[in-house]
Amino acid sequence: MPLEPSQVREIAHLARLAIDGNDIPAYAENLSRILNFVEQLNLVATDGVQPLAHPLDMPQRLRADAIEESDQRELFQSIAPATQDGLYLVPKVIE
């Protein structure tokens, strides 16, 4: 099932990716080719097969709900695009 340019725009929006309008047809073609390739999975009978999420079928480990991290705000903010008074700056959200 080939993807329409409008679907590519919608997916790009869901993924928060700005895509140049001129590039949309090429993405539509490549993404369709990939989806067409993976379609062959639909021919496989999988009734009753448990989906595999972890190759060793291991459950997630739990730990005690205790604070283990120390405050490293200054270190982490030293690589931020914009900060002020210990806060991360982003464009204005509320007028």
Next chain:
Amino acid sequence: MHEKTIAELAGDLRSGALSSVELTQAYLGRIRRLDPGLNAFITVSEEQALTAAQAADAIRARGQGGPLTGIPIAHKDIFCTEGIKTSAGSRMLDNFTAPYDAHVVERLKATGTVMLGKTNMDEFAMGSSNETSFFGPVHNPWAAAAVPGGSSGGSAAAVAARLVPGATGTDTGGSIRQPAALCGISGLKPTYGRVSRYGMIAFASSLDQGGPMARTAEDLALLLEAMAGFDRRDSTCVDRPVPCYAAGLGAPLTELTIGLPKEYFGEGLDAQVGDLIHAAIDVLRRLGAQVKDISLPNTHLAVPVYYVIAPAEASSNLSRYDGARYGYRCREPRDLEDMYQRSRGEGFGAEVKRRIMIGTYVLSAGYYDAYYLKAQQVRRMIRDDFVRAFEQVDVILGPTAPTPAFDLGEKTSDPVQMYLSDIYTIAANLAGLPALSIPAGFAAGRPVGLQVIGNFFAEESLLNVGHRYQQETDWHVRVPPGYE
């Protein structure tokens, strides 16, 4: 001295015939002279390397340290290194200085290795040719027009060109083994959970696994022993003792049964590559191994399963890059939405964007069951093929890649053709199994790799097969012309 393996250099360092500072300077000199033609390094950390080498020499002078104390290595630029740029091959992280060390980096530091720098890679490890790197492609030392493979192409090229004796890599669908094969070196993807993923920039978390790349299986054993082990900061890291991998080398192969899956020798396999793999199997047969034909009937489904699961996980993992707290931010965003969209649109390259979009699509409402759930079911069928095979055989052998290194630009226009170069490596990631690639000859002057897949946590056995093979052959000591 650049001709020596890690094991040989360790002997020279121990005896005092060589200091780590001398060794480090020699390799840094080779990088300065030869890397401009290869582009294997994104960052060379000369100053830190010399400081670490001096510290290693001081430890040696006190009669302390282990086999890796003072040995120069390089890290794939996907491992966070405190205070040093960690880019993942992306414009998104071109300005990112990691605030902490990955577990693998910590472990290798603690054993006294000397990091020379960070190696080039496909962007966020998404690629099989190193051509998706923001920092430009890496050239194969055996043929400058050829790709080194990917995604750990910088590590593979650097080891093959003798710019460093060993390096780290990561393998999500073949990213250690395929470049190792294409550059004529040895590389091991360990069992899922054997090596901590903490500080390793995430691509597809249920598949990603870090591992060593070096010239010989013996060197891989030394590096893996340092890299492996439990780390509670990775929730899927397995708490299980780490054997002394080097101690297990040299055991006879007379009790070994090798399985040859007929699906790995069919259509699509280059005839010369096939001949070399059969010749390698004959070497192991002469060493006493039994050989048995087997079948892994769902092999043809591995690549399609991978291209649902890996992009799905990637689209989720890469949602963290939003331009807010670190990494690339677009210029003068109009509003928050514009900041997200343009930071990501400009910060990611075309292949990464393709995979994020595929992942977003297959996880979206209405498509989840048809794609993602279906792929997870087939993933179990692929794993169960291996479980059944390992009831009959100890290791599975075949080619690492269907062809020798292809040319730069040859497969960039069709993503599916590029994906098919990982046709023999992807299944081991889906099943979580360890797998090794070692040099097995040359086709049209370009290296060919033999893949050895093992049962869960059978790294010792894989390394022993590789070591015994390398005692009988000399493919792994061949040097690319111009890099002698």
